[in-house]
Amino acid sequence: MDTALPFDRVSFDPAVMGGRACIRGLRITVALVVNLVANRMTIAEILREYPDLEPEDIEQALQYAAVLADEELAPLAD
Numbered sequence: 001m002d003t004a005l006p007f008d009r010v011s012f013d014p015a016v017m018g019g020r021a022c023i024r025g026l027r028i029t030v031a032l033v034v035n036l037v038a039n040r041m042t043i044a045e046i047l048r049e050y051p052d053l054e055p056e057d058i059e060q061a062l063q064y065a066a067v068l069a070d071e072e073l074a075p076l077a078d
Contacts, residue, residue: 009060021064023057033061 011025021030028050036046043058 007060007064009057010064023053023061026052028053028057030061030064033058034065037062 009024010030011022012019013022013025016022016025017027017029022028023030023033033046033053036049037058041049043055046058047053047055
C-alpha cells in the first residue's frame with residue numbers, strides 16, 4: 001500500500017492484538033474505531049467510552065480505512 005498520508009497513529013505489533021492495525025500501540029484496533037463510527041457513535045461518545053483515544057486517532061483510523069477501501073486488487077491469473 002503506497003500512500004501519501006503518514007499514518008503515525010496506526011501501529012502494528014505482533015504482540016498487540018495479533019498484529020492487527022491498532023491506535024498508537026493501544027489494544028484499540030482501527031477496525032473497532034471504524035465500526036463505532038459506522039454504528040453512529042459520535043466522536044464525543046467514543047472519546048468518553050475510550051478515554052485513551054484522542055480525536056486525531058479517530059480521524060486517522062477513518063483515513064486509514066479509506067485508503068484500504070480504495071486499494072485495487074488484480075485478479076489472480078489462471
